[in-house]
Amino acid sequence: MNREVVIVGGGPAGMLMGLLLAKEKIQVTVLEKNTTFNRDFRGETIAPGSVFLLKKLGVFKALEEHGFIKVQKIKMYDREEKLFSVNFDDFNHPQKFGIDIPQPVVLEALKQKASSYPNFEYIHGATCTDLIKDGEKVVGIRYSKEKEEHQIKCRLVIGAEGRFSRLRTLGHFAVEKKEFSRDLIWFKVPKPEGWEEGNLIKVYKHDHVIILPTYPNDLRVGTYIYLGGNRETKAKGIAAFIDKVCMIEPRLRKPMEKHIKSWDDTTLLKIFTAHVDQWAKDGLILIGDAAHTLSPILGQGVNIAMQDAFELLPYVNSGLKTYEGPLPAHHFDDYISKRKKQVSFVAGFQERQEQNLAASTPFQCMLRKVKMKLLDKAPFKIKVMKKLQYGVVANETTEGLT
Structure with a gap:
C-alpha cells in the first residue's frame, strides 16, 4: 500500500496532523498502537491557543456537546499568601479560556472530523516495527497488527508517539536527556x-x-x-x-x-526532558514529545505538540508539491528553527519555575516569594503569559472561527 504521509502515533499531535493533512486532500494514514482511546491520561488541559485551533477546525462543537471545565486563571500561593496570578480575560485575544476535558474525547472528535475525508485512514492496534529505507532515505514503515506484518510506502513519515518514541530510536536520532x-x-x-x-x-x-x-x-x-x-x-x-x-x-x-x-x-x-537537536531526516520528521519532551510544569506538552502539527502543515504541503520521492530533511530547516524558538521559550520558563519550586533553604524560599511577587506586578507579565498560553496563534483574530 502506498500513501503520501504516514503518521505514527494517534495522540493529540498525530490526530491533529492527520486532520490537517486530510483537509488538504493529502493521502494520509495515522497508525496508533492502542486499540481504543480509553486509557489513563494526565495531560488533559488544553491551553487557550490550542482551543482556538480546534475552533478554527470545526472540532470544538463536539467538545461542547460532551462538556468541559473552563480554565481561565493561574494562581500561585505560599500557603494562603498570594504570590502570583493571571486571568485569561486580561489577554487581548478572542479565545479567553483553556479547557480541561478527557483527552479521549478530544482524540475521538479529531478522528471523526478527519474520517469525513476519503483520503484519511486510521489504523488502530498497529505497532510500528521498523522503517523502510532506500539507502539512507526513509520511504515507509513496517508495522504489526494482530500478529500479522504489514508495510506502507510513503513520501514522509511523521513520528508523533510521545516521550518514549520508537521512531526516535529507529531513526537513530541523538537525544539529549535531562532528569530533574x-x-x-x-x-x-x-x-x-x-x-x-x-x-x-x-x-x-x-x-x-x-x-x-x-x-x-x-x-x-x-x-x-x-x-x-x-x-x-x-x-x-x-x-x-x-x-x-x-x-x-x-x-x-x-x-x-x-x-x-x-x-x-x-x-x-518520572520527570525528565528529552530534546532532539535535528528533528528531521530524509523522509522522516519528529513532532511533539518525540522531538522535545517537556516538564509537566504548567502542562504545556500537549499544546506545544498540537502547535507543532499546525505549523508543520504548510511545509508538508509545499514539500509534496516541490520534490519527487521522500521529502528531504533540509526542507524542514526553517520549520524546525521556528519551532525550536517557541519550545526553548516554554522549556526555559518551565525550568525557571522548577528551580523556584525546588527551593529548599529559608533564603531560597524567601527569594522565590520575592521573585514571584515582582513577576506578578511586572508590566510584561501579560505579554509573557500570552506567549506561553497561545504560542503560534498569539496574535490571531476571530476570522475563520467555527
Whole structure:
C-alpha cells in the first residue's frame, strides 16, 4: 500500500496532523498502537491557543456537546499568601479560556472530523516495527497488527508517539536527556465544595502541590518527592503522604482521606526532558514529545505538540508539491528553527519555575516569594503569559472561527 504521509502515533499531535493533512486532500494514514482511546491520561488541559485551533477546525462543537471545565486563571500561593496570578480575560485575544476535558474525547472528535475525508485512514492496534529505507532515505514503515506484518510506502513519515518514541530510536536520532532532581506523584480526588476554578500552585517551605481542575468535578493533584525517593516515601505510609499534602493545602484533607486509601490510588511520574537537536531526516520528521519532551510544569506538552502539527502543515504541503520521492530533511530547516524558538521559550520558563519550586533553604524560599511577587506586578507579565498560553496563534483574530 502506498500513501503520501504516514503518521505514527494517534495522540493529540498525530490526530491533529492527520486532520490537517486530510483537509488538504493529502493521502494520509495515522497508525496508533492502542486499540481504543480509553486509557489513563494526565495531560488533559488544553491551553487557550490550542482551543482556538480546534475552533478554527470545526472540532470544538463536539467538545461542547460532551462538556468541559473552563480554565481561565493561574494562581500561585505560599500557603494562603498570594504570590502570583493571571486571568485569561486580561489577554487581548478572542479565545479567553483553556479547557480541561478527557483527552479521549478530544482524540475521538479529531478522528471523526478527519474520517469525513476519503483520503484519511486510521489504523488502530498497529505497532510500528521498523522503517523502510532506500539507502539512507526513509520511504515507509513496517508495522504489526494482530500478529500479522504489514508495510506502507510513503513520501514522509511523521513520528508523533510521545516521550518514549520508537521512531526516535529507529531513526537513530541523538537525544539529549535531562532528569530533574525530583519525581512527581499524581492523584485525583473530588473537588471540595466552593472550590474556585483555575490552575493552582501552592508552596510551603521546600514542598509544594500543583492542583488542576479535572472534568467533570475533580482535582488532579501533583506533589514532588526527591529523585529515587519513591520507596522511602511509601515506607512512611499513605497517612504520612496525606499529611504532607494537607500541610500545604488543608482543604484536601477530607477528599484525600476518603479516596486515597493506598498507593494504588496514586501514580508516579518520572520527570525528565528529552530534546532532539535535528528533528528531521530524509523522509522522516519528529513532532511533539518525540522531538522535545517537556516538564509537566504548567502542562504545556500537549499544546506545544498540537502547535507543532499546525505549523508543520504548510511545509508538508509545499514539500509534496516541490520534490519527487521522500521529502528531504533540509526542507524542514526553517520549520524546525521556528519551532525550536517557541519550545526553548516554554522549556526555559518551565525550568525557571522548577528551580523556584525546588527551593529548599529559608533564603531560597524567601527569594522565590520575592521573585514571584515582582513577576506578578511586572508590566510584561501579560505579554509573557500570552506567549506561553497561545504560542503560534498569539496574535490571531476571530476570522475563520467555527
